[in-house]
Amino acid sequence: MWELPAPYLVFLGDTTEPAFAKTAFGLRDWARERCVGEWSCGAATVTAGLPVLTPAQARDRGARGLVIGVANFGGVIQESWIPSLLEALESGLDLVGGLHAKLNDVARLRAAAERLGRRLIDVRVPPARIPVATGRKRTGKRLLTVGTDCALGKKYTALSLTRALAERGLEVDFRATGQTGILISGRGIPMDAVVSDFEAGAAETLSPDAPSQHWDVIEGQGSILHPSYAAVSLGLLHGSQPDVLVVCHEAGRTHLLGHPEYPLASIEETIELNIRLGRRTNPAIRCAGVSLNTAKLDGTAARELLASESRRLRLPVADPIRGGPEFQALVDACLA
Amino acid sequence: MWELPAPYLVFLGDTTEPAFAKTAFGLRDWARERCVGEWSCGAATVTAGLPVLTPAQARDRGARGLVIGVANFGGVIQESWIPSLLEALESGLDLVGGLHAKLNDVARLRAAAERLGRRLIDVRVPPARIPVATGRKRTGKRLLTVGTDCALGKKYTALSLTRALAERGLEVDFRATGQTGILISGRGIPMDAVVSDFEAGAAETLSPDAPSQHWDVIEGQGSILHPSYAAVSLGLLHGSQPDVLVVCHEAGRTHLLGHPEYPLASIEETIELNIRLGRRTNPAIRCAGVSLNTAKLDGTAARELLASESRRLRLPVADPIRGGPEFQALVDACLA
Numbered sequence: 001m002w003e004l005p006a007p008y009l010v011f012l013g014d015t016t017e018p019a020f021a022k023t024a025f026g027l028r029d030w031a032r033e034r035c036v037g038e039w040s041c042g043a044a045t046v047t048a049g050l051p052v053l054t055p056a057q058a059r060d061r062g063a064r065g066l067v068i069g070v071a072n073f074g075g076v077i078q079e080s081w082i083p084s085l086l087e088a089l090e091s092g093l094d095l096v097g098g099l100h101a102k103l104n105d106v107a108r109l110r111a112a113a114e115r116l117g118r119r120l121i122d123v124r125v126p127p128a129r130i131p132v133a134t135g136r137k138r139t140g141k142r143l144l145t146v147g148t149d150c151a152l153g154k155k156y157t158a159l160s161l162t163r164a165l166a167e168r169g170l171e172v173d174f175r176a177t178g179q180t181g182i183l184i185s186g187r188g189i190p191m192d193a194v195v196s197d198f199e200a201g202a203a204e205t206l207s208p209d210a211p212s213q214h215w216d217v218i219e220g221q222g223s224i225l226h227p228s229y230a231a232v233s234l235g236l237l238h239g240s241q242p243d244v245l246v247v248c249h250e251a252g253r254t255h256l257l258g259h260p261e262y263p264l265a266s267i268e269e270t271i272e273l274n275i276r277l278g279r280r281t282n283p284a285i286r287c288a289g290v291s292l293n294t295a296k297l298d299g300t301a302a303r304e305l306l307a308s309e310s311r312r313l314r315l316p317v318a319d320p321i322r323g324g325p326e327f328q329a330l331v332d333a334c335l336a
Numbered sequence: 337m338w339e340l341p342a343p344y345l346v347f348l349g350d351t352t353e354p355a356f357a358k359t360a361f362g363l364r365d366w367a368r369e370r371c372v373g374e375w376s377c378g379a380a381t382v383t384a385g386l387p388v389l390t391p392a393q394a395r396d397r398g399a400r401g402l403v404i405g406v407a408n409f410g411g412v413i414q415e416s417w418i419p420s421l422l423e424a425l426e427s428g429l430d431l432v433g434g435l436h437a438k439l440n441d442v443a444r445l446r447a448a449a450e451r452l453g454r455r456l457i458d459v460r461v462p463p464a465r466i467p468v469a470t471g472r473k474r475t476g477k478r479l480l481t482v483g484t485d486c487a488l489g490k491k492y493t494a495l496s497l498t499r500a501l502a503e504r505g506l507e508v509d510f511r512a513t514g515q516t517g518i519l520i521s522g523r524g525i526p527m528d529a530v531v532s533d534f535e536a537g538a539a540e541t542l543s544p545d546a547p548s549q550h551w552d553v554i555e556g557q558g559s560i561l562h563p564s565y566a567a568v569s570l571g572l573l574h575g576s577q578p579d580v581l582v583v584c585h586e587a588g589r590t591h592l593l594g595h596p597e598y599p600l601a602s603i604e605e606t607i608e609l610n611i612r613l614g615r616r617t618n619p620a621i622r623c624a625g626v627s628l629n630t631a632k633l634d635g636t637a638a639r640e641l642l643a644s645e646s647r648r649l650r651l652p653v654a655d656p657i658r659g660g661p662e663f664q665a666l667v668d669a670c671l672a
Contacts, residue, residue: 100531100533133564134563135564193531195529196527196529196568197528197529197567199532200564200565224570225616227470227536227574227575228469228470230574231570234567235532238567273612277566280561280566
């Protein structure tokens with residue numbers, strides 16, 4: 001595992017689409033104590049609401065690394081970011097990246113890091129020698145968050161449920177499957193970077209045999225109905241062998257992010273299809289309820305929607321960020 | 337993509353087990369014109385029935401590359417093969433391998449290839465910079481073979497259908513997704529070696545836009561209901577956007593190969609689930625029929641089974657290796 005250079009300066013690139021900044025938001029919300037500030041470049045409009053600091057200022061306040069807090073389409077290191085990344089190295093910060101593109105593959109960054117004695121850490125590198133999945137049922141309990149799309153709350157839901165289970169005195173581990181989760185929890189497997197023949201095997205490795213009352217809460221990825229990422233989602237579902245699914249959705253999202261020609265599958269279809277496919281490796285799989293991201297609604301509208309969706313689906317429906325009795329009911333249903 | 341040095345000398349190593357020589361047999365059966373001969377070493381007893389030639393003799397008859405035609409347990413390059421492989425390089429042949437083990441990782445081969453100006457080509461390495469799938473519908477017609485399990489005829493079915501479509505005067509390309517298919521057709525993408533986030537994108541790259549009456553016949557991989565390999569199958573299904581599926585099954589196989597605890601899904605469930613998932617990227621997807629591997633049956637029993645399965649499923653059911661009117665009916669249904 002990596003020894004990460006916290007605390008961090010969170011870099012937002014030149015991002016104008018908030019959905020691409022979920023790494024920055026995740027670090028702010030779940031690892032705030034490790035973030036001294038944020039920084040961006042060019043025409044960036046997105047902010048995580050952290051103090052805005054240059055690399056030199058961040059270094060003065062104790063930062064040891066600059067973390068790339070954006071995940072654009074394809075996971076590329078933009079040419080327009082390079083001067084900022086070089087400035088961070090010059091200011092004494094290591095660089096931490098979780099994109100598909102590797103910091104270590106950028107010659108100018110590598111040369112500068114070598115000259116300055118700084119580290120380039122790519123967390124989106126899966127462990128070596130992942131085995132092919134065996135399909136053997138493992139001991140312990142497992143919960144997997146799945147979704148109707150990308151970037152709508154699967155990681156937040158898993159982190160919230162992990163915290164809630166721990167508060168109830170249960171033995172529980174959060175199992176990170178993406179770069180932000182890994183940066184937050186300090187471990188995990190970047191499932192989308194695993195070679196597809198070993199995808200289910202990586203999920204088996206991620207949540208090994210455990211005591212019978214122990215819970216692994218596994219961060220979901222993508223969606224089984226996403227035209228780009230379903231391979232990741234299905235390998236993770238098969239290898240995780242979840243006992244419990246929580247289906248994540250964003251209120252009002254009607255089409256896949258970045259794909260206006262692809263309507264979202266309904267919550268019901270997402271539940272039914274995940275149960276059907278997941279049953280292959282765990283016949284006892286069940287859906288405990290729905291995590292509904294209501295961030296764009298006011299409090300009253302959100303509570304009303306949670307209640308009406310719960311009646312319609314006959315399942316607990318909660319927004320983990322809002323918490324409240326709805327969320328406790330969802331936790332109850334997970335443990336039922 | 338590679339420019340493969342055909343025609344080939346097919347290397348059988350010191351193999352005594354015919355099951356390990358599937359690549360050599362596939363080349364003989366489907367790319368006979370690209371094979372000038374075969375060669376082996378040590379105590380080999382397996383033959384593909386090609387003229388036996390030394391590398392020097394093969395070079396004189398026009399061979400440009402030696403292809404490793406065996407896939408032993410573990411996909412290793414045997415130490416006992418190295419002198420033969422060095423002799424091939426000395427004789428002016430490039431080396432082509434599709435094993436898990438890479439020719440380029442063997443220092444003695446790399447040194448000899450550099451000294452002699454020869455190439456070492458590992459076809460089980462996906463192309464660089466595969467894009468994320470867009471989900472955009474492409475022009476042209478596509479057929480994908482899918483299966484109830486691994487290793488039961490998806491490649492032979494796709495090759496047979498490619499040949500049949502060509503015989504009917506249609507413009508058609510076979511699209512290889514595994515190492516043997518790639519060696520046969522001289523191109524393709526090893527889908528099981530692609531990083532999962534790019535699996536559907538690789539399938540999109542494999543069968544690009546084409547004239548409206550052109551067919552791509554795409555070799556399937558794994559099975560959507562396989563606990564180890566479903567990620568490969570689903571990414572290939574989504575990215576291929578097939579108009580037509582042909583479901584492949586082996587008569588009498590009741591459990592997944594190597595997984596006696598996993599019953600095979602029925603042909604009907606395999607059809608239904610592939611249609612349902614494939615509809616996401618091509619709403620017009622349909623199943624044309626079933627390719628039934630009857631190699632273990634005698635001719636009469638095979639014909640009876642094809643007929644009774646066709647009545648039961650209300651679909652054309654054929655064994656492409658046996659051909660006959662059943663197979664022509666399956667081809668008709670693909671084109672309907």
